[in-house]
Amino acid sequence: EIVLTQSPGTLSLSPGERATLSCRASQSVSSRSLAWYQQKPGQAPRLLIYGVSTRATGIPDRFSGSGSGTDFTLTISRLEPEDFAVYFCQRYGSSPLTFGQGTKLEIK
Amino acid sequence: EVQLVESGGGLVQPGGSMRLSCAASGFTFSNYWMHWVRQVPGKGLIWVSRIKTDGSSTDYADSVKGRFTISRDNPKNTLFLQVTSPRAEDTAVYYCARGGTNSHSTGLDSWGQGTLVTVSS
Numbered sequence: 220e221i222v223l224t225q226s227p228g229t230l231s232l233s234p235g236e237r238a239t240l241s242c243r244a245s246q247s248v249s250s251r252s253l254a255w256y257q258q259k260p261g262q263a264p265r266l267l268i269y270g271v272s273t274r275a276t277g278i279p280d281r282f283s284g285s286g287s288g289t290d291f292t293l294t295i296s297r298l299e300p301e302d303f304a305v306y307f308c309q310r311y312g313s314s315p316l317t318f319g320q321g322t323k324l325e326i327k
Numbered sequence: 328e329v330q331l332v333e334s335g336g337g338l339v340q341p342g343g344s345m346r347l348s349c350a351a352s353g354f355t356f357s358n359y360w361m362h363w364v365r366q367v368p369g370k371g372l373i374w375v376s377r378i379k380t381d382g383s384s385t386d387y388a389d390s391v392k393g394r395f396t397i398s399r400d401n402p403k404n405t406l407f408l409q410v411t412s413p414r415a416e417d418t419a420v421y422y423c424a425r426g427g428t429n430s431h432s433t434g435l436d437s438w439g440q441g442t443l444v445t446v447s448s
Contacts, residue, residue, distance in 0.1 A: 220389075254434030256372075263422055263438035264364075264372065275436055307372055312431040314386035316362075316374040 221246050221310050225319035231327040238295040240322045242308035247288045252312035255284055255293045258321075259304045267306075268293065298324075329353040329437040331423050336442030339413050349406040349423030349439055357381070357401040360426035362435055363408050365419035365444075373419070376408065377426060391417075413446040420444075 222245040232238055242253070251271045256264040266275040268284035271291060281296040295302055303326050308319040335347040349361070363375040376387045376397040385397050396409040406423050420443050424435035 250431050252431055256434070258372075263440055264435075265438070266434050266436045269434040269436075275434075309372075309374075309434060311426070311434055314377070315388050316377070318372040318374065320371045 220315055221248065221317055223308050223310060223317055223319035225306075225308060225322045227322060228320075229323045229325060231325050232298055233327045234298050234300055236298050238293075238298055238302070238324055240293040240295075240306055240324070242286075242291040242293070242319050244289040244291070244310065248291070248310050250312055251287075252310055253284075253286070253291050254309045254311060255282075256307045256309065257302075257304050258307065264307065269311075295324075300326075329425065331425065331437055331439035333421065333423050333439045333442040336421065336444045338445045338447060339410070340448050341414060341446055342412055344409070344411045345413070345444065347408040347410065347421055347423075347442060347444070349408075351404045351406065351423075351425075354425070354437075356399075356404040358428055360428075360430060361397075361399060361406045362424045362426050363395075363397060363406075364422045364424055364435070364438075365417075366422070366441075367419045375421070377430075378406070379430075380428070410444065413444070415446050418444060418446045 226241045255268040258264040272284045330352045332350045339345045362377040378397045398407045420441040422441045425437040427433040
């Protein structure tokens with residue numbers, strides 16, 4: 220099983236700043252099967268990025284994904300008030316699928 | 328518009344059983360892999376199970392293997408999760424989610440609102 224470790228656990232930033240979230244895998248993630256999700260309190264997760272860097276339908280271009288092998292990054296270029304939430308990375312493709320433990324992005 | 332609506336959650340006794348359902352609409356259900364993901368409120372996401380488009384292949388997390396069974400009824404656009412011998416640690420919100428048209432194509436791009444399962448005597 221591939222374990223995903225996200226850092227930091229909590230990130231405190233202000234609107235307008237740039238956010239950089241990290242996801243490290245215990246083994247190389249093949250076929251670029253890495254996704255990012257956003258979850259707000261009381262809501263289901265929402266797919267932001269799949270295939271490491273492809274934005275899902277309707278996702279603003281301030282969200283971008285990058286990385287390869289075992290190290291992946293979600294970047295939010297300029298934080299909007301609605302971006303403060305919890306973010307999860309996920310490896311999909313072969314079973315078992317796994318999620319990182321999450322990064323909470325909070326308003327400073 | 329893609330919609331996924333879970334039902335069937337509630338209180339279940341340890342060692343009992345329950346069946347969760349997920350009614351799908353707004354897309355061709357039979358073309359997509361489908362998944363169950365669970366989450367203890369305030370905690371992280373845990374993938375539970377998935378099923379291939381035609382139901383011919385299923386996968387499970389080790390923690391539920393042998394106790395949970397995923398299935399689907401394509402003519403009725405419905406996904407199921409049969410939960411047997413539940414344990415206290417199975418208490419969570421259970422989400423159904425749509426995968427891709429193949430196992431590696433995308434992440435989980437649509438989610439239901441979730442149904443809460445509480446395992447307690």
